[in-house]
Amino acid sequence: MNRRIAGLLLLALMLQGGNAGAHRPSDSYLVIQPADNGYSVVWSIAIRDLEDVLGLDMDGDGAVTWGEILGRREAITGYAMSRFSIAIDRAPCALARPDVLVDKRADGAYVVLGFAAACGRAGEALTLAYGLFFDQDAEHRGLLALTRADGARMAAVFSPSAPVVTIPLNAEPGMRFASFFREGLHHLFTGYDHLLFLALVLLPSVLGRTTEGWKPTAGFWRAFGGSAGILSAFTVAHALTLTSAALGVVMLSSRLVECAIALTILVTAIDNVRPFLPGRRWQATFAFGLVHGFGFAATLQPLDLPGPGLAMALLGFNLGIEAGQLLMASLLLPVVFAIRERPVFPRRILPIGSAMAGLLAAIWFAERAFDVRLIGGR
Amino acid sequence: MIGRLARASLPAFVGAAWFLGLASANPYVPASPDDVVERLQPSPLRARTGVTALRARLASVPGDLETATSLARIYLDAGRRQADERYLGRAKAVLLPWWDAPSPPVAVLALSARIREAQHDFDGALGDLGSVLAARPGDPNALLARANLLELTGRYDEAEASCAPVARDARDATRLVGTACLASINSLRGSAEGSYRLLQSAIGASAPPADQVFPQTVLGEIALRLGQNGTAEAHFRRARGADPANVYATGLLADLLLTEGRAGEVPALVALSPPADPLVMRLAIALRTEGDQGWRALAERLAERFEAARARGDRPHLQSEARFWLDLADNPAKALALAEENWRVQRTPVDARLLVRAAIAADVPAAATPVANWMRSTGLEDKPLAQLVDRARAS
Numbered sequence: 001m002n003r004r005i006a007g008l009l010l011l012a013l014m015l016q017g018g019n020a021g022a023h024r025p026s027d028s029y030l031v032i033q034p035a036d037n038g039y040s041v042v043w044s045i046a047i048r049d050l051e052d053v054l055g056l057d058m059d060g061d062g063a064v065t066w067g068e069i070l071g072r073r074e075a076i077t078g079y080a081m082s083r084f085s086i087a088i089d090r091a092p093c094a095l096a097r098p099d100v101l102v103d104k105r106a107d108g109a110y111v112v113l114g115f116a117a118a119c120g121r122a123g124e125a126l127t128l129a130y131g132l133f134f135d136q137d138a139e140h141r142g143l144l145a146l147t148r149a150d151g152a153r154m155a156a157v158f159s160p161s162a163p164v165v166t167i168p169l170n171a172e173p174g175m176r177f178a179s180f181f182r183e184g185l186h187h188l189f190t191g192y193d194h195l196l197f198l199a200l201v202l203l204p205s206v207l208g209r210t211t212e213g214w215k216p217t218a219g220f221w222r223a224f225g226g227s228a229g230i231l232s233a234f235t236v237a238h239a240l241t242l243t244s245a246a247l248g249v250v251m252l253s254s255r256l257v258e259c260a261i262a263l264t265i266l267v268t269a270i271d272n273v274r275p276f277l278p279g280r281r282w283q284a285t286f287a288f289g290l291v292h293g294f295g296f297a298a299t300l301q302p303l304d305l306p307g308p309g310l311a312m313a314l315l316g317f318n319l320g321i322e323a324g325q326l327l328m329a330s331l332l333l334p335v336v337f338a339i340r341e342r343p344v345f346p347r348r349i350l351p352i353g354s355a356m357a358g359l360l361a362a363i364w365f366a367e368r369a370f371d372v373r374l375i376g377g378r
Numbered sequence: 379m380i381g382r383l384a385r386a387s388l389p390a391f392v393g394a395a396w397f398l399g400l401a402s403a404n405p406y407v408p409a410s411p412d413d414v415v416e417r418l419q420p421s422p423l424r425a426r427t428g429v430t431a432l433r434a435r436l437a438s439v440p441g442d443l444e445t446a447t448s449l450a451r452i453y454l455d456a457g458r459r460q461a462d463e464r465y466l467g468r469a470k471a472v473l474l475p476w477w478d479a480p481s482p483p484v485a486v487l488a489l490s491a492r493i494r495e496a497q498h499d500f501d502g503a504l505g506d507l508g509s510v511l512a513a514r515p516g517d518p519n520a521l522l523a524r525a526n527l528l529e530l531t532g533r534y535d536e537a538e539a540s541c542a543p544v545a546r547d548a549r550d551a552t553r554l555v556g557t558a559c560l561a562s563i564n565s566l567r568g569s570a571e572g573s574y575r576l577l578q579s580a581i582g583a584s585a586p587p588a589d590q591v592f593p594q595t596v597l598g599e600i601a602l603r604l605g606q607n608g609t610a611e612a613h614f615r616r617a618r619g620a621d622p623a624n625v626y627a628t629g630l631l632a633d634l635l636l637t638e639g640r641a642g643e644v645p646a647l648v649a650l651s652p653p654a655d656p657l658v659m660r661l662a663i664a665l666r667t668e669g670d671q672g673w674r675a676l677a678e679r680l681a682e683r684f685e686a687a688r689a690r691g692d693r694p695h696l697q698s699e700a701r702f703w704l705d706l707a708d709n710p711a712k713a714l715a716l717a718e719e720n721w722r723v724q725r726t727p728v729d730a731r732l733l734v735r736a737a738i739a740a741d742v743p744a745a746a747t748p749v750a751n752w753m754r755s756t757g758l759e760d761k762p763l764a765q766l767v768d769r770a771r772a773s
Binding site: 025044047049051052057062063064066069070101102106112114134135136138140141143250251252253256259370371372 | 406407408413415417467471691692712719745
């Protein structure tokens with residue numbers, strides 16, 4: 001990542017790629033917790049940032065003492081407090097005069113302002129506005145960790161493009177749920193390999209494996225139970241691995257996962273043509289579902305997930321995938337049910353369809369395992 | 379995909395992993411007014427240099443392009459020298475009146491390209507440089523910066539086209555950098571030795587030290603790939619001799635020492651350089667190799683920085699993070715996932731070695747295949763990498 005660039009010609013021409021940050025970019029930290037009649041705020045601001053704006057090092061010796069901070073106490077609190085506000089439903093909270101402390105962090109010392117915000121705790125929404133240093137440093141961020149009165153923890157970042165954060169006080173994290181639900185749905189329908197796998201396991205779900213190959217299951221409800229069982233096994237399995245991968249419990253090479261997914265399709269296709277997998281069909285589907293869960297999680301990098309309402313986000317994503325599956329099943333199964341008793345289904349449609357799917361999966365597998373491009377698509 | 383979604387629809391909300399760390403602040407009241415709470419690094423903002431005057435002028439004449447670009451340039455140079463990311467934001471703040479304009483002035487674009495590249499927004503930086511070059515077709519700085527980005531992302535033909543005119547420049551110093559740029563690219567695709575000889579003779583004996591930093595680094599990188607560690611070391615040391623604060627060359631030298639089992643020499647090497655993250659990482663690895671428990675504190679600091687960057691919503695530094703999980707956090711599976719993600723963004727031999735090492739450590743040799751194919755298609759001569767690929771194949 002540190003890549004040289006040939007920058008200024010007449011100076012030393014080596015230029016460190018940008019991540020050279022011994023000192024990371026400037027952040028301040030706001031920790032807000034419910035308190036009597038409102039909230040308590042602990043705000044940590046880097047001394048070196050204050051120094052650049054206010055000049056704390058009065059004697060210019062390069063060292064900032066506690067005495068120098070106390071001497072500029074009014075300037076510091078005045079500068080900071082005029083750039084931060086909290087309101088509940090647009091009624092501003094009264095901010096008390098802050099206590100001033102210091103704190104050592106990994107990247108230097110911080111002035112810590114501790115103060116109460118009096119405004120009650122009820123209302124529709126809490127609105128926080130932040131403008132510290134933005135005029136001086138376009139990459140400054142205010143990192144907010146807020147605990148609501150109901151105990152829910154929220155995290156947010158103030159930036160020049162998002163200087164105001166609104167936190168609903170009662171509302172559900174329904175918005176997050178909805179957006180992740182959509183994302184799950186979208187992911188299922190743009191991931192052809194998941195759809196193909198699903199089709200392969202659903203096709204013979206109305207059949208039973210016998211020694212002479214696939215035979216139609218007698219009775220509608222037994223066949224229906226077979227399909228539902230297959231679908232549930234797949235669902236439970238991928239929900240398990242998706243969740244553990246999204247939480248960062250397990251992390252696998254995406255290449256490995258992609259190859260394995262292609263293999264599950266190939267194996268299932270072969271099993272459709274000539275049953276060979278041991279055990280019941282739902283058991284194999286469950287095992288393969290574990291693999292597909294990692295695939296679903298591949299786009300869901302663990303640290304990208306928003307922390308507050310993580311559970312809602314995951315649930316939304318999972319249910320979005322489920323909804324997509326049910327949709328797919330509700331399109332495919334009526335057709336399969338209608339033709340399941342016809343001999344052409346087990347003799348022609350199932351083996352030919354499966355063989356084509358298996359061929360596609362074999363190509364995908366080769367592409368993914370050997371990093372070659374044989375056909376278009378994923 | 380979710381990252382994009384989270385940023386698009388829920389811009390303010392980010393991971394809460396740092397929530398706990400953040401909340402665990404431990405503020406105190408110092409015992410005495412004489413207690414020193416912070417030691418400041420030298421800063422152009424405090425030195426009574428022209429910066430104070432520039433800031434004052436900009437405050438009285440907001441929107442003065444000349445003043446703003448001078449100030450931004452000073453910030454960016456200070457940030458590079460001190461390896462301090464804070465200056466990126468300061469430079470950007472100064473340029474803000476023009477930042478989102480439909481067609482910013484060329485002087486602003488040249489600087490915003492530097493900022494964007496530093497923040498790993500390679501496409502954004504290439505866009506800025508394209509605009510700069512549209513207005514000033516032969517601008518050598520822009521051509522070289524673009525060539526570097528194109529090389530980094532593996533687009534060698536375009537990179538070569540970008541540095542070729544610089545290698546024909548009338549000025550000696552400019553021509554030398556252009557030649558180094560060409561040598562660097564061509565050494566990656568089948569003519570390592572020829573490129574080395576060409577650049578070696580172009581440097582000659584007369585080039586002033588400041589002009590030698592980049593060419594010497596390129597020579598060192600080529601020698602390293604040819605398996606000539608002694609020669610590479612000499613070149614890296616010459617580059618550092620000309621610019622002791624140079625983080626990139628220092629990092630290469632530290633890596634060379636680490637692979638040669640000379641970890642004991644790394645602390646002294648790094649001590650003279652700015653405390654940049656990439657060097658902190660090498661130091662931590664060296665201390666660990668030497669059995670010095672000090673590495674743990676450094677590793678924690680790095681982990682905290684990665685977390686903080688993610689919390690801010692910055693682009694992650696995938697190469698660094700992958701190496702961290704591989705060499706310091708002992709989680710090869712995670713390292714491999716990150717190295718694969720990194721490989722999609724940037725493709726240098728360093729990124730390639732990292733990916734193969736991670737694949738071997740994670741026991742997923744197949745994950746090294748893209749690198750093997752890349753080596754074949756580019757004709758890259760890189761002995762250490764070839765050995766790693768063979769190891770991956772054998773396992």
